[in-house]
Amino acid sequence: MNAPVKPDALGIGARPFAVPDPIIRFEQVGKTYAGRSRQQAVAALSGIDLTVPAGAIVGVIGRSGAGKSTLIRLVNGLEHATAGRILIEGEDVTALNEAGWRRRRREIGMIFQHFNLLSSRTVFDNVALPLEIAGTPKATIASKVEKLLALVGLADKSGRYPAELSGGQKQRVGIARALATDPKLLLCDEATSALDPETTQSILALLRQVNRELGITILLITHEIPVIKEICDRVAVIEGGRIVEEGETFAVFTNPQHPTTARFVEAVTGVEVPAHLADRIRPEARPGSEIVLRITFTGENATAPVISRLSSVVGVDVNILAGRIDAIAGKPFGSLLVSVPSRIPESEAVLGALRNLGLKAEVIGHVS
Template sequence: MILLKDVYKEYGKKKEKKVHALKGINLSIDKGEIFGVVGFSGAGKSTLIRCVNLLERPTSGKVFINGIDLLDLAPKDLRKSRKKIGMIFQQYNLLSSKTIFHNVAMPLILEGKPKEEIKEKVEELLDFVGLGDKTNQYPEQLSGGQKQRVGIARALATDPDILLCDEATSALDPNTTEAVLEVLKRVRDEFKVTILMITHEMNVIKDICDRVAVMENGEIVEQGSVVDVFTEPQTSIAESFVRTVLNTNTPQSVKSFINDENQIGVGGFYRVLFKGVSTGAPLLSNTAKHFSIDINVVHGMITELQEKPFGNLIVFLKGDKEEINRAVHYMKSQGVIIKEVTQDAI
């Protein structure tokens, strides 16, 4: 559906003053997928999303939508292709002097659609986003979440195949963000729209996305399924984002226990990651029964990823080293990820 091949974007004409916003971006997004791109401010996220519909033209590279390279299109054909790419923005971009009805209707008015067709379409979309009773109100009369739902309805007016979301929830409180994300899930499920989300909020990635790419300094440094990136981040920046959501930081009181010299030499600390059905199994209890070791859970949490439970525990395994190794092998055979961690890494 969306394919970026070796995309570069540079700003500035003089060599010594050039800003390299994108550095060889390669990205493939499947039809019907909700794909997230996360990164800190200045990472190049917004430049990337604006290159997808050529609001920013890449300095070099290829941008394919449904197999067609947009950079090869004549202006007329590009305008036609853009109609199938909707976009919603952080600050809503609504027309304050127009009613909610006319804000949603604007793309259809510009296309010259018949009034009855516009009326039917706008009312359908406003009902879909839960604002069917707000047609005659103005943007200033709505809350931030309601404004963003108007933005979603407007983006859907031209029946797009793709929806680009540029920090669409960063101006909203957590409860409102959750409501907007639920609307976007319904957009994907009911309209079969592919969604590309740009955000610096890892909670958004966790709650809605199928896959995620992590950006830093104009490059994608890591990408994969949300479950894989959350459970086994490969880069320090991905790990830092994951920690903002999963709160894997160990409390100081636990660290004091871990640093207790009485623990040294009698076993080891292990991080145990449970995914899916393995989360509900009595693994630690069964392991303690089968092997001559003691298991002490020193820190842990359980959350949900892709509507499946995920657990992250730190345990201290006490006993003979060979017996501990056998216990670790057993736990791995039960479908969990377990690896020894140093005291400094906890």
């Protein structure tokens, strides 16, 4: 039975409804680069198990040299695995020859860090290039390119050349070009790392729009944790060629299990201790001191009046030192730095009330 077709409001092409089955599955995938001797061989990836659900945005984050670029190049056949299997829509692509890869690549779009536009071709002609290569009729090309340029907000830049565009506009051309062949899968190779923060936000919003309105699965690699936080449904953390943690972005960010993940997410989920307070914090309580707590709020608690409830329930004054409320994968998340009396009855009452409210509290130290 064929999958039901989702009407495409943009007129770019109908697409089946996304299903929960993975569009990509890595099964114990390894990639080793040969050296002059067996001892000099370099293992870029080892034992990679990873699934990319159809219709999702999945991010792979890691530092330089962690193996993320090799991983994404395996998906479009620019590199070939030396161990394990990679399944795309159930097909074992590790067994494909070059003709098989040419067929498969027609359903995979690619967005690059440095845009990879042809300087001698106009915006229109850059977007049209994949359609020309596929032998699409000129009239069809013209209609398709116009719709794609409207989608990415460049309808008025059709006749411009890349040198006349800003970095964000060049990346929008790259996105339009990647969508030209109606791909089921979009690969993003550090697509925002060459852009300023404001432009990055606009490009991420466009990618989310493409995902939601066209139903295209997106796999992206990045070293920028804010990119993952902003648009990814799932995240995999890669280190030393291995996936060290993987899961839904909100769950991974709010409860990291691996030290590498914790270091990545601290910058976007934590709240820093103010400089004027940091030098005064001590590991042990002193007479008259207060406990400094970092309280984590998730879900409904992120916007609930928890502090006022806490004060009314235990009858203890809670001093707010710093805080932030943000969103991770579209879900609210908050972090608050507070101080409460160190005296045993009051401190135990506060910590007990926090537990009863389902909040995570971390003792930072004590301050006089």
